[in-house]
Amino acid sequence: MKKLSFVVLLAFVAFSLAASVAGAADEIKIGAILRLSQGASDGLPARRGIEIAEKEINAKGGINGKKLKVIFEDSKDSPQNSVATFQKLVSMDEVKVIIGPMMSGEVLAVAPVAQQSKIVVITPNGTSPKISDAGEYIYRGCTRIDKQAEALTKYAKEKMKTTKVAILYSNEPYGKGCNDLFTKNFTDLGIPVVISESFMVGDRDFSAQLTKIKQQQFDLLFIPGYLQETAPAISQAAKIGITAPSMGVFGDMAPKYIELAGKAAENHINASEYNEDYATPVNKAFKAEYFKIVNANANEPNNIMFAAIAYDMTRMVAEAIAKKGNEPDSIRGYLDTVKDFDGVTGKLSFDKNGDVIKQGVYLFKVKNGKYVKVQ
Amino acid sequence: MLLQQLINGLVSGCVYALVALGYTMIFGILGIVNFAQGEIYMFGAFSAVVTLAATGSIWLSAAAGIAVACIIGLLLERVAFRPLRGMHPLIPLISAIGASIFLSSLARLIFGPEDKSFPLEFHPANYSFFNAQINDLQLIIIGVSIFLMALLTAFLNMTRHGKAIIAVAMDSDAARLSGINVNRAYELTFLMGSALSGAAGIMMAVYYNATSPNMGLLPGLKGFSAAILGGVGSIPGAIIGGLVLGIAENLGAAYISSSFKDAFAFIALVLVLVLMPRGIMRSRK
Amino acid sequence: MSVYVFHVLIMMGIYSLLALSLNIIVGFAGLVSLGHAAFFGIGAYLSGILMIKGLGFPAAFFLSGCATAVLGLCLALPALRVKDDYLAIVTLGFGIIIGLVFMNLDITGGADGLVGIPPVSLFGKPLYSKPGFLGLVLGVLVIMIASMYSLKQSKIGRAWAAIRDNDVSAMFMGINVYAYKTMAFITSSFWAGLAGSLYAHYTAYINPHTFNMHTSIMILSMVVLGGIGSITGSILGAILLILLPEVLRPLADYQDIFYGALLVAMMVFRPQGIMGRVKITEMFGRKK
Numbered sequence: 033m034k035k036l037s038f039v040v041l042l043a044f045v046a047f048s049l050a051a052s053v054a055g056a057a058d059e060i061k062i063g064a065i066l067r068l069s070q071g072a073s074d075g076l077p078a079r080r081g082i083e084i085a086e087k088e089i090n091a092k093g094g095i096n097g098k099k100l101k102v103i104f105e106d107s108k109d110s111p112q113n114s115v116a117t118f119q120k121l122v123s124m125d126e127v128k129v130i131i132g133p134m135m136s137g138e139v140l141a142v143a144p145v146a147q148q149s150k151i152v153v154i155t156p157n158g159t160s161p162k163i164s165d166a167g168e169y170i171y172r173g174c175t176r177i178d179k180q181a182e183a184l185t186k187y188a189k190e191k192m193k194t195t196k197v198a199i200l201y202s203n204e205p206y207g208k209g210c211n212d213l214f215t216k217n218f219t220d221l222g223i224p225v226v227i228s229e230s231f232m233v234g235d236r237d238f239s240a241q242l243t244k245i246k247q248q249q250f251d252l253l254f255i256p257g258y259l260q261e262t263a264p265a266i267s268q269a270a271k272i273g274i275t276a277p278s279m280g281v282f283g284d285m286a287p288k289y290i291e292l293a294g295k296a297a298e299n300h301i302n303a304s305e306y307n308e309d310y311a312t313p314v315n316k317a318f319k320a321e322y323f324k325i326v327n328a329n330a331n332e333p334n335n336i337m338f339a340a341i342a343y344d345m346t347r348m349v350a351e352a353i354a355k356k357g358n359e360p361d362s363i364r365g366y367l368d369t370v371k372d373f374d375g376v377t378g379k380l381s382f383d384k385n386g387d388v389i390k391q392g393v394y395l396f397k398v399k400n401g402k403y404v405k406v407q
Numbered sequence: 408m409l410l411q412q413l414i415n416g417l418v419s420g421c422v423y424a425l426v427a428l429g430y431t432m433i434f435g436i437l438g439i440v441n442f443a444q445g446e447i448y449m450f451g452a453f454s455a456v457v458t459l460a461a462t463g464s465i466w467l468s469a470a471a472g473i474a475v476a477c478i479i480g481l482l483l484e485r486v487a488f489r490p491l492r493g494m495h496p497l498i499p500l501i502s503a504i505g506a507s508i509f510l511s512s513l514a515r516l517i518f519g520p521e522d523k524s525f526p527l528e529f530h531p532a533n534y535s536f537f538n539a540q541i542n543d544l545q546l547i548i549i550g551v552s553i554f555l556m557a558l559l560t561a562f563l564n565m566t567r568h569g570k571a572i573i574a575v576a577m578d579s580d581a582a583r584l585s586g587i588n589v590n591r592a593y594e595l596t597f598l599m600g601s602a603l604s605g606a607a608g609i610m611m612a613v614y615y616n617a618t619s620p621n622m623g624l625l626p627g628l629k630g631f632s633a634a635i636l637g638g639v640g641s642i643p644g645a646i647i648g649g650l651v652l653g654i655a656e657n658l659g660a661a662y663i664s665s666s667f668k669d670a671f672a673f674i675a676l677v678l679v680l681v682l683m684p685r686g687i688m689r690s691r692k
Numbered sequence: 693m694s695v696y697v698f699h700v701l702i703m704m705g706i707y708s709l710l711a712l713s714l715n716i717i718v719g720f721a722g723l724v725s726l727g728h729a730a731f732f733g734i735g736a737y738l739s740g741i742l743m744i745k746g747l748g749f750p751a752a753f754f755l756s757g758c759a760t761a762v763l764g765l766c767l768a769l770p771a772l773r774v775k776d777d778y779l780a781i782v783t784l785g786f787g788i789i790i791g792l793v794f795m796n797l798d799i800t801g802g803a804d805g806l807v808g809i810p811p812v813s814l815f816g817k818p819l820y821s822k823p824g825f826l827g828l829v830l831g832v833l834v835i836m837i838a839s840m841y842s843l844k845q846s847k848i849g850r851a852w853a854a855i856r857d858n859d860v861s862a863m864f865m866g867i868n869v870y871a872y873k874t875m876a877f878i879t880s881s882f883w884a885g886l887a888g889s890l891y892a893h894y895t896a897y898i899n900p901h902t903f904n905m906h907t908s909i910m911i912l913s914m915v916v917l918g919g920i921g922s923i924t925g926s927i928l929g930a931i932l933l934i935l936l937p938e939v940l941r942p943l944a945d946y947q948d949i950f951y952g953a954l955l956v957a958m959m960v961f962r963p964q965g966i967m968g969r970v971k972i973t974e975m976f977g978r979k980k
Contacts, residue, residue, distance in 0.1 A: 239418075331521075
């Protein structure tokens with residue numbers, strides 16, 4: 033008993049000592065907080081994107097001669113843990129910039145600490161509007177959800193001639209934010225939302241909600257959320273006889289969605305941050321690298337969109353450090369002023385809130401089991 | 408809509424009932440809550456899916472799924488529970504939780520983090536009556552569940568080994584004195600509980616077309632609640648508990664609020680326990 | 693010392709408060725509670741909301757403690773009427789229901805969480821420095837430890853010990869078992885609420901995710917690993933379980949496997965916990 037408590041205290045002392053030791057001097061370290069255990073189906077592709085960028089940059093001589101090293105940490109889908117990993121990266125690894133976290137809840141948790149410590153945080157795919165106001169050190173690499181909303185709702189009105197919409201949303205920041213935003217957009221366009229039901233992340237049974245929805249009249253079913261839920265949801269909707277076409281946000285943009293939803297995915301419309309056919313040399317090279325990794329391992333999740341965003345953000349950070357120096361304020365200086373960066377997700381810049389600007393949102397439709405760009 | 412929601416509830420209820428049976432038997436005979444029951448369910452599903460993808464044979468995959476579930480159950484009993492018999496109930500609880508974390512992380516490492524679809528496409532026929540629909544798959548699930556429950560009840564009441572288990576559950580010392588091999592009874596209990604959970608997991612892998620390392624968490628929790636609701640240690644209680652839970656959830660989501668769907672299972676539980684403190688089947692004396 | 697170390701120390705302090713508060717229910721009174729994170733969350737949200745609305749820290753701090761205690765009473769009244777075995781699942785259900793409430797109300801920020809919680813301000817000055825905050829947490833912790841020791845020796849503590857050993861006998865001895873069990877819940881939730889308040893103002897942002905079943909189980913594990921009923925044990929348990937994920941980080945993909953295996957191993961090889969007496973493991977046989 034005394035021995036055990038001694039061991040615990042010893043471990044603690046060792047830990048604090050380790051925590052105070054600095055790192056190597058000829059490397060430039062940046063941090064990444066990704067969904068590497070829970071939600072690894074999104075986090076691993078993001079990691080691959082960053083690794084591809086890291087390899088590329090180092091192959092070309094690194095950042096001003098120094099090797100780029102990315103330290104990866106797992107957010108474990110927990111805001112509390114994300115803050116802990118943030119502290120660890122900043123204090124122990126002494127990074128000045130962090131890519132991630134990936135979920136809005138975690139970004140919002142890390143934001144006050146990042147502001148206080150003056151560390152640049154770039155989330156590749158947190159979509160909550162609240163991130164825009166999270167502070168001048170917080171950046172976002174994907175389109176804010178309201179631009180996605182605008183594009184999708186306009187498409188519904190003009191191209192799909194929708195008159196009434198039913199919403200089934202994921203009850204967490206992402207899905208709920210979509211519900212609120214899209215409801216406003218649809219209503220402003222004269223399309224009433226006849227019913228709005230929700231589900232939790234982890235649910236697989238949507239029959240209660242869908243049965244309720246089926247009672248209503250509508251010609252579009254909008255399901256915002258993560259594909260682990262939205263795919264079974266649309267499949268079950270089809271099984272109980274809902275025939276209205278469906279729409280989703282960028283969480284549905286992955287081959288896994290089509291696999292899990294089966295035939296029900298046909299004619300599904302969703303937004304995306306990335307277009308595989310974007311014809312630039314950088315994109316071609318990136319695609320080739322990414323698919324090489326995916327094809328090498330049967331268990332590797334396939335989501336090129338998350339990889340693409342993370343890839344672009346890493347390259348932008350590397351260029352910021354190369355041109356302006358490895359300090360948070362200089363990195364910010366670069367990010368705030370860069371124009372038309374040649375990214376695989378488009379020509380990129382950041383607006384005054386730190387949200388990325390590209391040419392617009394891509395819309396895709398599922399046809400014959402494949403994604404086809406419609407806008 | 409009411410009839411349809413009842414049918415929805417019936418299907419999820421059957422699954423909860425199968426998992427609840429595992430909990431209730433293990434709790435009834437050993438006095439511990441096997442928090443890792445949901446992970447056994449999950450491994451059953453994964454093993455079946457992987458076997459099906461590799462061999463294409465439905466029967467082989469079902470057998471493989473149930474076999475793996477049983478093996479994991481037996482290992483759990485030996486490693487995480489047997490050494491802790493007779494102790495403060497929180498101790499095996501924490502051990503079970505550790506096992507649960509271990510198993511779901513293991514699954515993530517072995518099978519990858521992504522959801523796996525079921526390798527066979529099903530196009531079940533729909534039947535409608537009175538404004539509601541039910542399809543082949545749902546009927547099969549209900550049918551198989553009833554069959555398994557009947558099998559279990561028959562085994563417990565009519566075979567020597569089954570009656571031994573009941574004896575041990577009632578009084579393990581007396582059972583030991585009568586010559587019953589108590590350890591064997593414990594192992595058999597774990598085996599059957601795991602087989603049922605494994606079967607439930609396989610059916611759900613088909614029904615939802617999604618198998619993932621975390622799929623056991625919520626069904627495990629709800630199965631546990633169902634076991635308590637019905638009266639822990641009671642076989643018919645677990646079945647009734649499961650069905651009540653499934654139906655309460657669906658009706659609650661339909662008529663009150665879908666945001667609180669998961670809460671309804673627990674609200675139903677709390678209401679039942681306040682009115683019938685020993686659970687439905689055990690409060691009737 | 694680096695900011696990271698202070699962060700970890702502050703977390704250890706806050707979770708020590710939580711583990712100690714749960715130990716009142718589990719160790720002192722001998723009950724099971726699987727939804728403790730709900731009290732943590734109620735304290736955090738209440739304090740956060742009150743301060744966002746302009747209330748000062750000391751007031752928000754005490755108010756959230758008291759309000760959480762009231763909610764502890766609300767849980768205890770129905771929950772304690774069910775048979776002991778089932779208390780576990782009722783408290784679990786309570787935890788899940790409260791979590792869903794946090795997720796769905798507008799005033800709690802819903803799924804997005806509560807943004808922009810003001811930091812603690814003592815005597816008019818905001819407390820931003822980490823060592824300073826650690827001092828605050830340790831101060832509260834010391835007061836709590838002192839109060840727990842005195843509780844243990846007091847009439848209430850002895851009544852709890854009697855109930856813990858055998859509540860039927862305790863009843864025959866004239867102890868109002870129901871009242872004392874309720875008292876355990878009220879005291880426990882009061883401290884958990886205070887811990888929540890500290891947490892909210894330290895992190896400046898909270899969301900329902902932090903107060904889920906996973907957290908409840910972690911707090912319970914801290915109590916069990918430290919030794920049920922032991923005050924020092926709960927603190928050591930908190931230190932251990934906060935330290936472990938940090939120490940295991942280099943293991944990357946294998947972190948959780950190791951963590952799970954470690955919990956099982958600790959229970960199998962040292963079920964009485966770090967500070968526990970072996971007697972406790974013999975006390976609760978599942979005899980039929």
